[in-house]
Amino acid sequence: MIMRITITLLMVALLVLGIVSWADYEFWLMAPSPSHYTWWWPEEMSTLGQRVDNLFWLILVMVTVMFVITMGALILAIWKFSAKREDKAVFIHGSHKLELLWTAIPAAMLLVIAFSQMSTFAAMQFDSSMQDEDGHDLPVLCEIWGSQFDWRFRYPGKDGRFGTNDDFESAYELVMPMRDTEKDQDKKMVVFLLRSRDVLHSFFVPHLRFKRDAVPGMTQRIWMAVDDEQMAEIMGGREDKTFDIICAELCGWGHYKMSGRVRVLPDAEYEAWVEEMTALQFGNS
Amino acid sequence: MSDTHASNARPGMGEAGTTRTSHEHHELGFIRKYIFSTDHKVIGIQFMLLGLVFFVLGGLFAMAIRYQLAWPWESMPVIGDLLFPNTGQAITPEFYTMLFTMHGTIMIFFVIIPLLTGAFGNFLIPLMIGAPDMAFPKLNMFGFWAMIPAIFCVLMSFHQPGGGPAAGWTAYPTLSTIESAAPGSVSAQTWWLLALTWVGVSSMMGAVNYVTTIVKMRAPGMTMFRMPLTVWALWIAALLQLFALPVLTAASLMQVSDRVLHSGFFTPTNLVINQLNPEGAGAAAGGQPLLWQHLFWFYSHPAVYIMVVPAMGLASDILSVHARKPIFGYKPMVYSMSSIAGLGFIVWGHHMFASGMNPALGMTFMVATMMIALPSAIKVFNWLGTLWGARIQLTTPMLFILGFIAMFIIGGLSGIWMAATPVDIYIHDTYIIVAHFHYVVFAGSVFAIFAAIYHWFPKMFGRVMNETLGKIHFVGSFIFTNGVFYMMHQLGMAGLMRRTADPYDYETYAHLQPLNVFITISAFCLFVWQIFFVWNFFHSMFWGKRVGRNPWNACSLEWEAPSPPGHGNFDHALRVHRGPYEYASPDVEEDFFAQTREVESK
Amino acid sequence: MTTAITSYDPAVDAPEHHHPVYDYDSGPPVDRGKFAIWVFLGTEIMFFTGLIGTYIVLRAGSPEWPNPAHRLAVGITAFNTFVLICSSATVVAGLFAVQKDDMAGLRKWWGLSILLGAGFVGIQVYEYVHLIQHNMTPNQDLFWSTFYLMTGLHGLHVIVGVIWLAVVYVKALRGGFSSKNWVGLELAGLYWHFVDLVWVLLFTLIYLM
């Protein structure tokens, strides 16, 4: 008896807890938050990002179909066949035709997914995607250095070469030129060198759907682009037109605060910024 | 389906290939019987208790993680004073890294693997194939006792000056190999690696034993294709362990060597860590950090299938018994498990799409990963086929298995996004990954383990667990599990990455806190809800209702033995005449046709 | 026809004081122990595959790799390799002897194998001591890192092998084997051959290439 009462009390307590938290959840949904941040992806600002999103949606559709079919069958089967029937179940050990069917259909779906992503992946990671028509590598905008626990960006300065004395460094903020949708072709990317001084980090910019580990001992060419039209559409009305850089690979106790910002500027403003940084550089020394 | 003729007993191996009974009689002392036992059933139960105790520990770590994510740096009420007297009763960033490292390590190496292959592997294999014990009972005992140094090392690693290992359960160098990179885990990381090595030794001993036992010790008439799917699954998992684990052991030893002897396997040139250059401090360099990732995932991807294939086997058996219907597509089930295992060796790179590995390799791994979803799909559809036209008994084990199937589907389907490389590059290391693997590992494997405990408890202890409590346990667990892990997909979509002590430091994530609070409350409820299980488990062990040999009216051999089986398992001669899933057979009056029953037809 | 849980009946369900004798075998017609040892050697192969794979990747990824002949005493180790190969041969000779019930022969060959195995370990220890005295330790560069880990882990296998051979040898002295019962010897022998074979591979890779 005492057992029963204890259990009942416990259950009630837990259920109340559960319900309260669910109810609270409704409340939070309505709580004010910056309207451009949702529980969904941050808006993408590049054509490449858009292609990733499209792939995501394609998979979402396929997976939802499969989810509905399998869960539907599961629930239907439980509902239909758990009646307290007295006769025996159907005596059957399998079916060749069905096996073929449910091997072939998922196989076809998986192949569609596999093939439809290849070109996007190539655009993200194969070197040929950041070369000009003649197969020459595009110039490097800056070196991105990760170290415990900050991001540094080393620009080659006006001569475009690293290791000369007009190099300058920007801490925390990565400044890059925008892609002019009218002028530049789709292929023109902004190229960076990604490096790490100490442990693994990962250079993650959610708004650009970009992520790559910075591996100590390795120098990687990476590329991104921000399109002016998309940028204007999404960021147009905002005061602060920068967005987060996040370290996405565990790099030690300070991993959670290894942040940075990206600032994207139209060409003219970018040039002005380089000018300003150079002046600062020589002013200091 | 009444192929009663085949017996594969070989000539010269016992009279007419049957078993005889003898009347010799042993009495063993308490120590020999329960502590240093060579009896596979006792060893199985030892593994089970070990796994469950560590489950509580791993669960507590998870609760601490959840507390921090909902209310970062806030002092803990009541227990804060006790745990963190020096930091204002709150978790520190270093401690947070240690928390999830140990949570992941304990859950995988000390909970799921010991429970699935250790507990059920040991308990069920000999009983289900009709053998008196494992092929090498002593080796089996050593297999369990090799867990003791493992436990010692893992506990040591949490008690080192400065703190515990803090490089994640994946232990990527150079964070894990260079002491100045994670000052908190100077000797702890080394202990951690040694713990892994000992777990490896234990698993290897177990696996050699399982493979041999299943091949050599099946009862007369028990052909490979008459074995229950659980046995198939455990056999396949044992092979996975045999061929994947040694590579991790080798890699761990390399990492130990990097830490202790300052060799340079994973240390590249020109590092500067905490103003310190390892080369300048006398360590070798020129190594490759990515090499560890390849070696680690070469083991750890197969390991995720070690964590699910046995669960799939348990699920198939329990499903068929409680659906009172033969398993649909027995052979396709076997083949799909085998191909999961085979393909499992060539997909490890899907954990490394964003790692800077050669993109051509990435493409190959992507295609292989897509392929491996196929056998899982076949299994899901065959389970559904089993349910169709069945006479479903909604007992507690059945409820947990239905939960397993439903949530394995969710976890598996989210794997498809990850296999798609460009999408993975966005979601890699975000909470979508955390959601994915908790669905397959907690909502999947752990639910199957719960089901298996409820289902085989009568065989282990001769008593059944309470059904009402069991159902209560299921309903709450099901709801709260989804409350915890479904919502993590949402976090991941917003880009929140894992292993962050305080996500709200970033503008992008600041608005996600309420969602995390919700997850945390669900997680606390989930944890507390397990009281129903713990109570039921211990109460039933001593005071549960006593049952006979075959409480579920099942066909397979373990139900022929007394409950609990005595020393040597069976008290009568065995001869197997048919497969393990002859439920609803028209050949007999009852709705189950036991594997050993002599009747040919009505 | 429902599957209610059947009740407990002590007359049927209490464990009885007898249990079956199992004298059948369902597997391929090899000894159980031999089957298991092959499975075990499979895991050992993977272990050394991991090590050798690492060596190849690191070496291929290094801008330059020292010529082993300049760093190691290849001659001595070649001799050591010869010693190990001989020990494999003497193990086989011992097995032939026991098959003919030639116990003296078994003792002789097996004793020689143990000595040769121990000799191998001795020479390796000598090599290590010498190298370490000249400051050639694993923290010098990748060559030494891989050298010590690979030969060291192999050396551990040799030590285990010698102990195993010795245990079996003691059993042989006590008359534990005959022409009808020599599986125990064969198991130790299989392991020993494996350790030898791996050494030949390691020697070629590390010392000669």
Ligand code: HEA
């Ligand atoms: C039991 C454990 C388990 C299981 C079974 C799986 C199953 C799968 N996993 Fe998962 N995985 C983990 C445990 C597991 N995983 C863990 C622990 C990690 C993270 C490790 C870490 O970083 O800490 C991880 C991470 C992980 C990654 C790396 C993500 C990243 O870090 O960026 C990837 C990428 O491809 C992946 C893919 C898959 C796939 C494709 C499957 C497939 O096998 C799933 C197949 C199943 C289905 C698809 C569902 C059923 C099928 C149908 C209903 C039919 C129809 C379906 C279609 C046609 C689509 N997993």
Ligand code: HEA
């Ligand atoms: C098998 C594996 C497993 C299991 C079961 C769990 C269970 C849980 N995990 Fe964990 N998790 C991992 C494996 C697992 N996890 C891994 C590998 C990582 C990655 C680590 C890394 O990044 O390095 C991780 C990381 C991880 C994170 C991310 C941390 C981060 O990246 O910052 C979070 C966050 O919420 C989390 C939460 C939880 C929760 C709430 C549970 C809950 O489901 C827990 C609930 C627990 C219980 C309910 C226990 C109750 C006890 C019993 C029922 C036993 C009864 C006892 C007796 C009868 C004696 N886990």
Ligand code: CUA
């Ligand atoms: Cu840098 Cu995480």
Ligand SMILES: [Cu+2]
């Ligand atoms: Cu994987």
